[in-house]
Amino acid sequence: MNQAEVSKLVSQLKTRVNPRLRKFRNPKGPEGRLDKLRKTVTALIKHERLELNYPRADEARMYAERLISDAIRYGDTHRTTMEMADYWLVEKQLVHKLFKVLAPRYENYNISYTRLLRAPRPYPGPEDEKAVLELRGNPYPPLLPDNTSNKNLIHNILLEEAKKAYRAKKYAEIAAKIDGVEVPVDLKVSNLNLEESSSSEVNQDDSSSKSP
Amino acid sequence: MNSLRKIIRPVKKCTILSYRRLLSTYSEESARQCEIFATEQKKQKESVGRIEKIEVQYEGQPENSVFSMNKNISTPYDCAKHLGDKIRDRSVVALLNGKTLWHMNRPLSESCILELLHYNFPNPAAANKVFWRTCSFVLGAVASDAFKDNIEIHLHSFPSPNVKSGSFVYDIQIGLDKWEPKNSELKVLSLEFIKFCQKQYPIECLNVDKKIALEIFKNNPHKSQQIPDIAAHNSDKITLFKAGPHIDISRGPMLPNTNHIGRITVTNVIKLDTDIEGGSIYRFQGVALPRTIALNHFAYGLIEERGKLLNSGRIPGAHGTLNEDNSFVAHVN
Structure with missing residues (x-):
């Protein structure tokens, strides 16, 4: 079989591609649909974060992902990619942004280049579902609270302690394997050490709280 | 229609029974304590006098x-x-x-x-400590209510809250020898804990005289033994906290309401080796997270596993001072 592998002909996207495209019915037919999406994709590349109705955001996301991945894959010397960029970006100065800013930014990403979040809708008001579509690595403040990087949050403290306990257990097992016969003695010693270290922490904590 | 009634009747009986059971869980002892607490609270409110x-x-x-x-x-x-x-x-x-x-x-x-x-500051150590202390306090409330009437149970104390120890603790004296809890029993305790928190009790605080505190805890030998010592460090005042039907001594502060507590597990109950008279002391341990912090079940499982190890907090003895003691006002480190 001398057939090219189809999966390698197009860039593999990191987002879900809908099996059936949305129609976005309008008087101009399919061309009008693409005009709408071009407008959204251009705005996304320009502003990096948009609030949209959910269907439009979901649909435009697929085209934006494909455009960026092609720009990374083929670069700005590839004729077809340049034509696609010319078609999808209504404002032509954004072609430069696509190849010179976004392609280097996403070069080493192994996750999607865009992010889609469901947004609240005004109540009472129109019942359309809302969404926020953004390019990753944008300069705006984050939309979601950051629960992972702060080590002082209560769940992070607890997870850190769980990690320490797990490691102590593993070290004890390894030590037991090495020493062979002296298994129970070693286990006891390691446990004691662990308890001592943690109780000393407690004492420090107590004394600091009482001292003032 | 008759057949329908037949179906409904047993259900009705069931609800009456369950109401009775609900009522019976509020023991006479806690009713008596609450009455004294309410009287004292009313008295203190009236003594404010002219509003400034x-x-x-x-x-x-x-x-x-x-x-x-x-x-x-x-x-x-x-x-x-x-x-x-x-x-x-x-x-x-x-x-x-x-x-x-x-x-x-x-x-x-x-x-x-x-x-x-609140919990989401760059350094929320104070809030975490308050949360952990309240969890210990509520654990005492749950445990004192969860056992059958024929089992004698006295709350002893809980050590100073330390999140780094991996679990919150309450040391309780139970009239059972060599009890090792099954998983199902721990699950029941956890469920009771959740139910208690879902009732959204506001946690009240009251500074009372030594006499009143002794009157409230006259049936608890450990607390009445601790009270004079605590009062000596706190200008003859005892700080009491009340959530729903449960009253306990603590220097505080606590959460404003039990609905702050989100995910809860009572992880283990371990018998302690102490010289306290009157029966064996058990260390009840648990882990919990605030309602506002969402964590996936795998990560929470790791925390639960860690919570099963014996907590390193000070083990109470017949002699020596308390950890969770004296002044109401705790200072920020």
């Missing part, structure tokens, strides 16, 4: 503002109510003048600068 105004400067989100509040009547919680639902519900404890931690439901006695702490 104090000026409370609030610093923080959404904007700094000044409130004119009532002396010895208004609480930090009342100030938080002026700042909107979001601030009111997330506030854990108040910080007065940048150094004193103050229970949210305790009346303010003088003009001050007020800050409201």
